[in-house]
Amino acid sequence: MNPHRKIGDVILKAENISLSFGGVKALTNISLDVREHEICAIIGPNGAGKSSMLNVINGVYHPQEGRVSYKGHVRDSMHAHEAARHGIARTFQNIALFKGMSVLDNIMTGRNLKMHTNFLQQALYWGATQREEIRHRRKVEEIIDFLQIENIRKTPVGRLPYGLQKRVELGRALAAEPTLLLLDEPMAGMNVEEKQDMCRFILDVNDEFGTTIVLIEHDMGVVMDISDRVIVLDYGKKIGDGSPEEVRANPDVIAAYLGTSH
Amino acid sequence: MQFFIEVMVGGLLAGVMYSLVALGFVLIYKASGVFNFAQGALVLFAALTFVSIEKMGVPFWIALAITLGIMVLMGVAIERIVLRRLVNQPPISLFMATIGLSFFIEGLAQTVWGTEVHGLELGITDEPFDVMGVFISKFDLFAATLSGVLVAGLALFFQKTKLGRALRAVADDHQAALSVGIPLKHIWAIVWAVAGFVALVAGMLWGSRLGVQFALTLVVLKALPVLILGGFTSVPGAIVGGLIVGAGEKLAEVYLGPFIGGGIENWFPYMLALVFLLVRPEGLFGERHIERV
Amino acid sequence: MIYREAGQFKINYQSDSAILPIVQDRMFMIGLMVVSFLVIPVLGSDYFLAGILTPFLILSLAALGLNILTGYAGQLSLGSAAFMAVGAFATYNFMIRIPGIPLLLALVLGGLMAALVGILFGLPSLRIKGFYLAVATLAAQFFIEWALTKFGWFTNYSSSGVISAPEMQVFGIVIDSAAKKYLFTLAIVALLTLAAKNMVRSSLGRSWMAVRDMDVAAEVIGIPILKTKLLAFAISSFYCGIAGALWAFVLLGTVDPQAFDLHRSFQVLFMIIVGGVGSILGSYLGAAFIVLLPIVLNLIGQLFHGAISTQFLSNMEMMLFGGLIIFFLIVEPLGLARLWQIAKEKLRMWPFPH
Numbered sequence: 001m002n003p004h005r006k007i008g009d010v011i012l013k014a015e016n017i018s019l020s021f022g023g024v025k026a027l028t029n030i031s032l033d034v035r036e037h038e039i040c041a042i043i044g045p046n047g048a049g050k051s052s053m054l055n056v057i058n059g060v061y062h063p064q065e066g067r068v069s070y071k072g073h074v075r076d077s078m079h080a081h082e083a084a085r086h087g088i089a090r091t092f093q094n095i096a097l098f099k100g101m102s103v104l105d106n107i108m109t110g111r112n113l114k115m116h117t118n119f120l121q122q123a124l125y126w127g128a129t130q131r132e133e134i135r136h137r138r139k140v141e142e143i144i145d146f147l148q149i150e151n152i153r154k155t156p157v158g159r160l161p162y163g164l165q166k167r168v169e170l171g172r173a174l175a176a177e178p179t180l181l182l183l184d185e186p187m188a189g190m191n192v193e194e195k196q197d198m199c200r201f202i203l204d205v206n207d208e209f210g211t212t213i214v215l216i217e218h219d220m221g222v223v224m225d226i227s228d229r230v231i232v233l234d235y236g237k238k239i240g241d242g243s244p245e246e247v248r249a250n251p252d253v254i255a256a257y258l259g260t261s262h
Numbered sequence: 263m264q265f266f267i268e269v270m271v272g273g274l275l276a277g278v279m280y281s282l283v284a285l286g287f288v289l290i291y292k293a294s295g296v297f298n299f300a301q302g303a304l305v306l307f308a309a310l311t312f313v314s315i316e317k318m319g320v321p322f323w324i325a326l327a328i329t330l331g332i333m334v335l336m337g338v339a340i341e342r343i344v345l346r347r348l349v350n351q352p353p354i355s356l357f358m359a360t361i362g363l364s365f366f367i368e369g370l371a372q373t374v375w376g377t378e379v380h381g382l383e384l385g386i387t388d389e390p391f392d393v394m395g396v397f398i399s400k401f402d403l404f405a406a407t408l409s410g411v412l413v414a415g416l417a418l419f420f421q422k423t424k425l426g427r428a429l430r431a432v433a434d435d436h437q438a439a440l441s442v443g444i445p446l447k448h449i450w451a452i453v454w455a456v457a458g459f460v461a462l463v464a465g466m467l468w469g470s471r472l473g474v475q476f477a478l479t480l481v482v483l484k485a486l487p488v489l490i491l492g493g494f495t496s497v498p499g500a501i502v503g504g505l506i507v508g509a510g511e512k513l514a515e516v517y518l519g520p521f522i523g524g525g526i527e528n529w530f531p532y533m534l535a536l537v538f539l540l541v542r543p544e545g546l547f548g549e550r551h552i553e554r555v
Numbered sequence: 556m557i558y559r560e561a562g563q564f565k566i567n568y569q570s571d572s573a574i575l576p577i578v579q580d581r582m583f584m585i586g587l588m589v590v591s592f593l594v595i596p597v598l599g600s601d602y603f604l605a606g607i608l609t610p611f612l613i614l615s616l617a618a619l620g621l622n623i624l625t626g627y628a629g630q631l632s633l634g635s636a637a638f639m640a641v642g643a644f645a646t647y648n649f650m651i652r653i654p655g656i657p658l659l660l661a662l663v664l665g666g667l668m669a670a671l672v673g674i675l676f677g678l679p680s681l682r683i684k685g686f687y688l689a690v691a692t693l694a695a696q697f698f699i700e701w702a703l704t705k706f707g708w709f710t711n712y713s714s715s716g717v718i719s720a721p722e723m724q725v726f727g728i729v730i731d732s733a734a735k736k737y738l739f740t741l742a743i744v745a746l747l748t749l750a751a752k753n754m755v756r757s758s759l760g761r762s763w764m765a766v767r768d769m770d771v772a773a774e775v776i777g778i779p780i781l782k783t784k785l786l787a788f789a790i791s792s793f794y795c796g797i798a799g800a801l802w803a804f805v806l807l808g809t810v811d812p813q814a815f816d817l818h819r820s821f822q823v824l825f826m827i828i829v830g831g832v833g834s835i836l837g838s839y840l841g842a843a844f845i846v847l848l849p850i851v852l853n854l855i856g857q858l859f860h861g862a863i864s865t866q867f868l869s870n871m872e873m874m875l876f877g878g879l880i881i882f883f884l885i886v887e888p889l890g891l892a893r894l895w896q897i898a899k900e901k902l903r904m905w906p907f908p909h
């Protein structure tokens with residue numbers, strides 16, 4: 001843990017969230033707080049509702065009950081692009097890159113919200129658009145350097161191996177310079193080395209830019225290592241919330257989660 | 263009022279025939295996820311083949327059997343030669359391939375059988391008869407009954423038989439289909455063959471109504487709004503959608519047409535379907551589906 | 556050395572994102588422009604200019620329009636011809652109803668009208684996707700065809716519904732010869748192609764492709780989905796509208812709804828499938844292919860001295876088109892443009908294949 005990093009006030013607050021699909025209750029009355037600069041992990045068995053929770057936070061799913069507030073913007077239902085405007089970025093459990101585009105273009109889309117030329121200026125290109133492109137390209141190149149993917153910049157993402165795709169997806173999210181980063185199983189399907197790289201990126205992002213991070217992860221070792229706080233979901237209910245040590249000692253968690261999966 | 267009912271009934275009866283064409287789409291879509299634009303070309307091909315064989319002096323039923331054989335072969339061939347090679351392509355590519363297919367089949371049909379318009383006589387005279395003061399076309403009634411029986415039969419087949427359930431299952435769950443013990447390839451071939459059969463019946467009914475000619479392929483364009491209304495995967499949707507489009511189109515032509523110039527039946531069903539979709543994007547029978555991410 | 560990238564270092568992001576980063580490609584493009592603008596109009600026969608090149612250019616423009624919508628933004632449309640019709644009729648009406656209006660202005664206004672109608676028919680794309688949307692675009696095709704034939708106002712109450720296009724004049728020059736018509740078309744098409752290229756390489760183009768490839772992720776990034784789709788509909792329809800006006804004014808000399816039927820929509824769709832979905836170059840290659848194929852078929856027919864009926868030939872043409880579409884979708888879904896790219900990559904290695 002970085003000693004310089006200080007955890008701030010609550011910036012994300014979810015209150016009494018309930019979400020169901022037809023008859024399936026994905027989330028039942030869940031409340032959680034995330035503090036500024038924190039790395040918060042959400043864990044739980046398959047189907048516990050972890051991804052659904054992230055989807056509620058950034059407006060992809062709309063809960064039937066409850067509300068979410070981020071940095072004082074309260075809402076019970078918001079569209080994903082509004083969440084983006086408030087500084088929330090994310091990656092997906094099943095990689096959601098733009099398959100037909102290069103790595104560079106994928107990450108450039110992450111800067112879309114910060115680009116302001118209109119389509120007529122873009123049709124002319126020379127002038128405002130070109131300046132804007134170059135300015136943002138510079139920023140994107142920094143991210144490419146940071147993630148060490150310089151040599152694949154022009155490769156169509158569809159041709160990349162899984163681990164690199166995950167990395168590019170992180171890059172796309174980082175390009176938006178988010179204040180809150182949601183990562184849905186960023187290390188799933190990776191080998192040990194790739195996991196270590198990814199952990200380092202996550203810690204570095206948190207450290208250097210102070211980005212608050214909520215991540216879902218199945219690898220307990222990783223979770224205990226990098227998170228400040230762990231929230232445990234089971235069958236759509238929250239059964240644990242605290243420091244890694246507290247959660248590890250929580251009998252409910254042991255029974256419901258650790259007990260079943262090991 | 264009586265006139266209204268007459269128009270409405272006429273529309274509903276025509277609607278059943280739309281359902282029949284739409285059913286050909288639904289069958290293939292359910293089993294293989296392909297939106298088969300070539301269904302209209304198959305209808306034309308079937309009708310042309312039947313008429314031409316009959317013109318050679320072959321008796322009705324034998325001509326029918328031969329045509330059926332040809333349609334089944336054709337369905338299997340399409341599956342083998344075209345669709346199987348496109349299995350992992352996005353659905354929209356498959357759709358475009360079937361547009362190509364429809365051009366190919368239309369060209370083929372006319373190369374083989376010529377381009378002249380043939381009459382098709384099914385032996386039912388088109389005279390109106392009286393049901394409680396409402397005049398109904400005998401041919402319409404016959405066509406609607408036949409279509410209705412076919413549609414209902416296929417619906418039952420899908421619901422009740424093991425094979426039917428397997429066919430239904432393949433589109434969303436290949437494993438489930440395999441567990442019935444039928445190889446996927448056979449299932450797809452069967453579905454295409456059945457679609458060929460449906461095309462034959464539709465071709466004969468529409469052919470005897472409109473004459474067997476190129477314009478028959480346009481019938482398929484009438485069936486498309488039925489599909490948007492009813493959904494691509496629902497047999498009951500095809501039926502109800504057909505009825506709505508049939509009745510709506512006739513009523514609009516009669517009551518709305520005079521005010522805006524007539525000839526609106528080409529686009530009215532589309533507008534109807536569109537407006538409907540804006541209100542209920544999941545269609546008549548579809549469930550609201552939230553994309554999983 | 557012929558075609559080699561080595562030794563050409565990109566010193567800044569500006570040159571890295573140039574339209575043609577490789578020197579040889581730039582030379583080729585300059586050469587092509589010189590030949591198209593200066594050599595061909597002088598040397599080309601009237602038949603070559605008016606019968607082949609001009610329709611090729613106009614259809615390329617329509618294909619480019621559809622490619623923006625379908626290839627880049629991923630919204631399949633079966634109604635491109637309807638937007639061509641709107642462009643043609645709107646331009647005509649601007650010309651006869653506003654006396655003294657410059658041709659170019661009428662053309663732009665016609666394109667804008669098509670864009671407006673495009674937006675209207677693009678609205679359902681917010682709620683429906685894929686096949687459903689494709690079918691919905693047929694509504695545009697049928698409705699617009701119907702409206703243009705039904706309401707006399709559009710054709711200025713001409714009894715046949717077919718109207719001849721007014722005389723064309725740009726900056727005092729009357730566009731009457733085959734060469735002038737060709738040059739006029741070429742200038743417009745070249746300009747619009749450059750604009751399209753610029754749009755697809757900036758953030759709008761990336762937004763289109765993002766929506767095409769994964770719309771949920773696009774929205775999560777903050778791309779406004781509806782606006783992006785509607786812009787695709789508008790710009791695509793604008794291009795189709797200009798193409799339609801050119802088709803009516805420059806090529807046919809008449810404005811006739813029949814020239815823009817469903818068949819034309821399919822023709823344009825086939826061009827982008829054969830040429831390359833999501834490729835500007837592909838729009839041209841596809842148009843060239845589809846324009847040339849019937850001509851070649853006809854030549855073959857003539858070899859047989861009328862032993863082959865035109866009916867047979869047109870049926871063969873249908874089969875061939877259909878077959879080719881299927882062939883391309885199976886063998887090379889990215890079309891001729893991709894084949895061209897592969898050939899170029901080979902050339903780059905040549906003569907050391909590695």
Ligand SMILES: Nc1ncnc2c1ncn2[C@@H]1O[C@H](COP(=O)(O)OP(=O)(O)OP(=O)(O)O)[C@@H](O)[C@H]1O
Pocket residue numbers: 021024025026044045046047048049050051052053093552553554555
């Ligand atoms: N879009 C959706 N439509 C229907 N049901 C859904 C949808 N999204 C999630 N569900 C259901 O909600 C429940 C919770 O799913 P969720 O994806 O949130 O679980 P998870 O904890 O992320 O599981 P995993 O570890 O497998 O990723 C599951 O029963 C799932 O089937």
Ligand SMILES: [Mg+2]
Pocket residue numbers: 050051052093
């Ligand atoms: Mg999940």
